[in-house]
Amino acid sequence: MFGPFKGTLPTLGGLLWKRSWRMSKDQKFRLRKRMQLVDRNIEVLYQSLKPAGEGQVSTGHPKIDHLKFVFPKENEMKPVDKYTTFNKNAKNYRKAVHHVPKWTKLSFRENPKYF
Template sequence: MFGAFKASFVAQGGLLWKNPFRMSTTRKANVRKRLRDVDQVIATVAESGVRCKALDEALALPKECEMSPRDKYTVFSRTAAGHRKSLHKVPKFTKKTVRTSPPGF
């Protein structure tokens, strides 16, 4: 490529995804709020009298207030060091209900 938009080592290098190392306090607060909202929806559906397998599984999950911070902000990962990965490193973590991990992790 020639001209003003010529490819260079600087333009081609660098991080592709700018994920911060730690979760910010704002992002943690949003995770807690999202978990509470899901708990409220599950409780509302349970009060309506509907019964199904998915609802029974959702009722068996721990609520946000019962979860430890480790389970709120990290998930189990076989490939990560220590077998835990920060939640914001998981693709589409806002759309997943990740509340349980294998025993011992």
């Protein structure tokens, strides 16, 4: 067909979206490496801001303390938490991380409890 009603891949039943429905092993590897880099950076920040006394547990910075003690580390997370995130509109309230816009720049470590 020619003209305004020309057949395209979506209208002919082709794949509409270019992103795959699951993450490749290389994407997962790079995601884990980014998370490990964030863990190392949090540790460096904590050690550099910690007071000289050995008895001190807190740095005095609530955000750094939250990242150090509450924020889960990459090796403590389950795979379902690493590669999916909470989404209230999804079927099982989970959405693949790589379907989120700018997913390489965001942290997906904290999800609502029981999800």
